[in-house]
Amino acid sequence: MTIKRYDVASTLWLRLLITLLLLSGLSAPSFGAEDSYVPQIEYLRVAPDNKLTVSEALASDSWQTLEEKSPNFGYIRDTVWLRFPVSQPATINLLEVRYSQLDKVTFHLIENGRIARRVETGDHVPFEQRPILHRHFLFPFEQSIASEYQILLEVRTEGAMQIPVRLWNAQAFFEHSSTEDQMHALYYGILITVIFFNLFIFAALREPVYLLYVLSTLGYLLLIGSLNGSTYQFLWPDSPALQNQIMLLAVPFSLFFTLVFSRSFLKLEHTGPVLNRLVLFMISLNAVVGLMTFFLDYSTGSRLTVALAIPSCLLLTVLGPVQWWKGNPQAGYYTVAWAALTLGSAITAANKYGLLPNNFVTTYGMQIGSALEAILLTLALAARLYQERQDKVDAREAELNALAARRSAELKLMDHALHNPLTGLPNRGSLEMMLNDLMLRSPERRYGVAVIHLNNLQSVTKTLGHRNSDRILELASKHYNAVARELPGAMAVEQSDQRNFYLASLDPQTFAFIVDADATGSVPRAILKALEGIRYPIDYLGMQIPLDPRLGVAIFPEHGTDANTLIRRAVIAEGSDSARERGLAYYKSKKDSYSADRLTMVSELRHALNTNELALFMQPKQSLKTGRIVGIEVLIRWPGRATPIRADEIVSLAEQTGLIKPLTRWVIEQSLELRSHLLERGWPLNISINISPNNLREPDFPIFVQRLMNSYHSHQGSIIFEVTETSMMQDPGNSLRALNSLSATGIPVSIDDFGSGYSSLSYIKQLPASEVKIDRSLVTELNTEAEDRVIVQTTIDMCHSLGYQVVAEGVEDEVTANLLRDMGCDMIQGYLLTPPLPFDEMMDWLDKNHQQPDHRKLG
Numbered sequence: 001m002t003i004k005r006y007d008v009a010s011t012l013w014l015r016l017l018i019t020l021l022l023l024s025g026l027s028a029p030s031f032g033a034e035d036s037y038v039p040q041i042e043y044l045r046v047a048p049d050n051k052l053t054v055s056e057a058l059a060s061d062s063w064q065t066l067e068e069k070s071p072n073f074g075y076i077r078d079t080v081w082l083r084f085p086v087s088q089p090a091t092i093n094l095l096e097v098r099y100s101q102l103d104k105v106t107f108h109l110i111e112n113g114r115i116a117r118r119v120e121t122g123d124h125v126p127f128e129q130r131p132i133l134h135r136h137f138l139f140p141f142e143q144s145i146a147s148e149y150q151i152l153l154e155v156r157t158e159g160a161m162q163i164p165v166r167l168w169n170a171q172a173f174f175e176h177s178s179t180e181d182q183m184h185a186l187y188y189g190i191l192i193t194v195i196f197f198n199l200f201i202f203a204a205l206r207e208p209v210y211l212l213y214v215l216s217t218l219g220y221l222l223l224i225g226s227l228n229g230s231t232y233q234f235l236w237p238d239s240p241a242l243q244n245q246i247m248l249l250a251v252p253f254s255l256f257f258t259l260v261f262s263r264s265f266l267k268l269e270h271t272g273p274v275l276n277r278l279v280l281f282m283i284s285l286n287a288v289v290g291l292m293t294f295f296l297d298y299s300t301g302s303r304l305t306v307a308l309a310i311p312s313c314l315l316l317t318v319l320g321p322v323q324w325w326k327g328n329p330q331a332g333y334y335t336v337a338w339a340a341l342t343l344g345s346a347i348t349a350a351n352k353y354g355l356l357p358n359n360f361v362t363t364y365g366m367q368i369g370s371a372l373e374a375i376l377l378t379l380a381l382a383a384r385l386y387q388e389r390q391d392k393v394d395a396r397e398a399e400l401n402a403l404a405a406r407r408s409a410e411l412k413l414m415d416h417a418l419h420n421p422l423t424g425l426p427n428r429g430s431l432e433m434m435l436n437d438l439m440l441r442s443p444e445r446r447y448g449v450a451v452i453h454l455n456n457l458q459s460v461t462k463t464l465g466h467r468n469s470d471r472i473l474e475l476a477s478k479h480y481n482a483v484a485r486e487l488p489g490a491m492a493v494e495q496s497d498q499r500n501f502y503l504a505s506l507d508p509q510t511f512a513f514i515v516d517a518d519a520t521g522s523v524p525r526a527i528l529k530a531l532e533g534i535r536y537p538i539d540y541l542g543m544q545i546p547l548d549p550r551l552g553v554a555i556f557p558e559h560g561t562d563a564n565t566l567i568r569r570a571v572i573a574e575g576s577d578s579a580r581e582r583g584l585a586y587y588k589s590k591k592d593s594y595s596a597d598r599l600t601m602v603s604e605l606r607h608a609l610n611t612n613e614l615a616l617f618m619q620p621k622q623s624l625k626t627g628r629i630v631g632i633e634v635l636i637r638w639p640g641r642a643t644p645i646r647a648d649e650i651v652s653l654a655e656q657t658g659l660i661k662p663l664t665r666w667v668i669e670q671s672l673e674l675r676s677h678l679l680e681r682g683w684p685l686n687i688s689i690n691i692s693p694n695n696l697r698e699p700d701f702p703i704f705v706q707r708l709m710n711s712y713h714s715h716q717g718s719i720i721f722e723v724t725e726t727s728m729m730q731d732p733g734n735s736l737r738a739l740n741s742l743s744a745t746g747i748p749v750s751i752d753d754f755g756s757g758y759s760s761l762s763y764i765k766q767l768p769a770s771e772v773k774i775d776r777s778l779v780t781e782l783n784t785e786a787e788d789r790v791i792v793q794t795t796i797d798m799c800h801s802l803g804y805q806v807v808a809e810g811v812e813d814e815v816t817a818n819l820l821r822d823m824g825c826d827m828i829q830g831y832l833l834t835p836p837l838p839f840d841e842m843m844d845w846l847d848k849n850h851q852q853p854d855h856r857k858l859g
Helices: 005-025 054-059 170-205 208-228 230-234 240-265 273-292 298-325 331-352 360-389 391-418 428-441 457-464 466-486 517-521 524-535 563-574 577-582 596-610 647-657 660-680 701-710 725-730 732-744 786-801 814-823 839-849
Strands: 042-046 072-075 079-086 094-097 104-111 114-121 137-140 149-156 160-162 165-168 447-454 504-507 510-516 538-540 543-545 549-556 584-586 615-623 629-637 686-690 719-724 749-754 769-774 805-808
Touching: 054 149, 072 298, 079 165, 094 170, 165 170, 170 208, 170 360, 208 230, 208 240, 208 360, 230 240, 240 273, 240 298, 240 331, 240 360, 273 298, 298 331, 331 360, 391 428, 428 447, 428 504, 428 510, 428 563, 447 466, 447 517, 447 563, 457 466, 466 510, 466 524, 466 538, 510 517, 510 563, 517 524, 524 549, 549 563, 549 577, 563 577, 563 584, 577 584, 596 647, 596 660, 615 660, 615 839, 629 647, 629 660, 647 660, 660 686, 660 701, 660 719, 701 732, 719 732, 725 732, 732 749, 769 786, 786 805, 786 814
Parallel strands: 549 584, 629 686, 686 719, 719 749, 749 769, 769 805
Antiparallel strands: 042 079, 072 160, 079 149, 094 137, 094 165, 104 114, 104 149, 447 510, 447 549, 504 510, 538 543, 615 629
16 A cells, blocks of 8 residues: 655644644633632541541631732642632622542632632542532532622642632633633643554555554543543443552553554664663663552552653653764654653653742643654654655656646636635736626726625734634635625626636635626615625534625716726725625715825815814803803814815714814814803803714823813813714723713713714713703704604703703794604704804804893803
C-alpha cells in the first residue's frame, strides 16, 4: 500500500495547528465580579486524629488567612477546614471546587450563624451522589438578601490537598464550563485521532514502534482523563475504587510504554548502549511501581508514582539531545516533543506537591505537553515512514506533478481573477463587467443594483473565529444566492452548466445582485418576502447566527449611469438610517453625505460656524393660565445662504459630519448671551435649547456645560435642554447618564416631540425632566379629530401625574388654544403667537404685545 507524503503531512500540520489553537483557547474566559470570584479564604489545619464539629471548628483560634488565591497544601494527612463569606447574594448561587481527586468534601452553608445546609461528597463515593453530576465538585445554594451567608468546607484526602474554590452565578458557570468541556473534548479528540492514525499505520506496516506509541499515547489519555475526573464521570461512575486505582496506575503505565517506545524509536541498542541500560532500568522500575499500586494505600501510591514520574520524564528529555548531538536523524523531533511533555509533566508534579500554585499553566501543563508531544511524534513517525518509502515514488511523479501544478495554477489564477476564493461567487470585477454590458446593450431599461452588507460579521468572527466565520460566509452566500434567484426580474451574474450565480461578492462581508427594476418593483410582496429571507439568521452547527444584513439599492439611470457609481450609491444607501431601521433603503441624493454637493455644504457650514454667520431665531412659549410669555425656544438659522436650508437639515448635516459638537456648543454660548440681553431689557425668560443625541454620547459634554454655567451664575436653572423622545431611545443608557449629569449641574430637561415615537414609559419616568412637549402632529388637527383629543388629554393627565409641565407645540389658532386650556395644558408654542423671530424683532414683539413678567413668579 502506498501513502502519499504530502497528504499525510498536510493532515499532521493541520492537527498541529488545531492543537495550538486549543492551547491558546484553554484559558478561562473572563467573568465580572457579578458572575464569579475567588473569595478571601481563611483556613484551619487539624491533625488526622483530631475530629472537630462545625461549632468547634468555627470557634477555633487557629484560623489563618490564606495568602494565595487557591489553597494548595501538597501531600498532607491533616483535615483542612476552609471558610469564606458570600458577599453577593443577588447573583452568586454555586460553589465550585475545581479538583476532582478529593476523598471527602463536606459543604456547610452558614446562614446568620446557623447551618442552613450540609452536603457531603467526594471521590470515594459513587458519582451519582454528587449534588450536581459534574467532574468538579459543585454545591448549589440559595440565598436571601436579608441574611448573611458564610461557607464552611471540611476536606480530607490521601492524595494532594488542593482545594481551588470559586463562587459562581450558576448560569455563568455552565456557560464557562461548556466552553472548557469543548476544549477538553478537542484535546481528547486529538489524542484519539493520533491513536487511531498510528493504529492504522501499524495495521498496514506491522512495525511495533507504532503500536508502542499507541499504548504510550493511550496512557497519557487515560492519565489526563483521570486527573480531570472525566473517566470517573463517563466510564465507571459507580466504581470509585476503580477510579482511584486507575489514577494510581495511569502514571507508571504511560511512562512504561513511553520508555519502551523511546528505546525502539531512537534505536538505543545500537546508538547508545549506556542510555539503553539506563532506560531498561527505568522501564523495570515503572513496571514494579505499577504492580505495587495494587497493594499500597492511595496516599503512598500517589506520592510514589509522582516521585517516579519526575526522573523518568527527565531521562526521556535527556535522551533526545544526546542522540541529536550524536547525529541520530529522528532525535530532533523527539527532543522538541519530549521537552514539551517533560516540562508540562514536571510542572504538574510540582503542583501536586504544592511547590507551584494553581494557575492555567500548572493546571493544564501535562495536557499542553502531551498534546504537543502527540502531534510532534506522530509527525516524526510519519516523516520516518515517508522518507524510507516514498523517495522513489516522488521522483517518478515529480515531473507529472509539476506539469499538473502549472496547469492548475493557471486555471486558478484565471478563476481567482473573476471569483471570490472563499465563496466561489463572481467578484466585483465580474459584476461591473456584466452591469456595464447590460446598460450598454439595453440603455432604455431600468436596472436595480442591490447591496447586502453583513453588519454583524465582525462580532461573529471574534466570537467563533475566522474558520467558522468563513464557513458561515459560505452558507450565507448560498442562501442569499437562492433568495436573489427567486426574485422577479433577477438577472444572473454568471450562468453555465456548472455555475448559476445571481449573487456577486464585493468584499468579505458585502454581496450584490442585479434585478430588472420595473419587473421587481411591480411585485412589492416579492420584495418583502426576499427581505425577510435575507434577514433570516444562518443555521450553523445548531446555532442561529444573526448577521444583521442590510440592503441598499441604486437604480439605473436615476442614480447613476455606470457600474461604479451605482454600486457606490447602493453602498451609501445601505449605510443610511433608513436601512438601519427597516433593513432596506433606496439611494437618496439628499441623504448622501458623500456627494460633491453635500461635501461643499459641509465646508460652507464649517466656514459659517467659524465666521459666526449662523443665527439664532426665537419662538416664545405662553402660559395658558396667565397669558404671559414664560420662555423662549432658540432655533438655528443660516440666513446668509443663497439656497435656504431647513434647521433639521443643518442639524442632520452636522450630525453626519462631526460638526454637531462645535455647533451645539456655539448654540449654548449664543443662548447665554441672548439671555443676558433679555435680562438687560427686563425679560428674565427661560431659554430652551435643542440637544442632539450625539451630544449626549460625548463624555465631556456635561463638564463643558457645567464650566460654562459657572461663568453665568445669573442663568442658573433658566437654560433648558430639549431632547427628543426618539433620540433618547437610540442609546437609552448613555442618554440617561448624560441627562442625570446635566440635571446635577442645574440644567432642567424637557422631552421634545413627545408622542411621535415608541418610547418606553418605564424609561421616560426615569429621566430627570421637568417638562414634556406634545408633538405638533397630535395638536394640528385637535379641533377636528376626536382621537387626537383623547390622546392629548390622556398625555396631559399622565404627565401631570408624573410631575411634568406640559407644552403643546404647533398651535396655530384660538380654537386649538382654548381646547388645550380646557384640557389643563400648561403652555403653548406656535404660529398663533408668532413665527420664530430674530432677537431684535422678538424684542419688538414682546414689548408691543405683552407686559413684562413679574420676576417673583418666574423661575
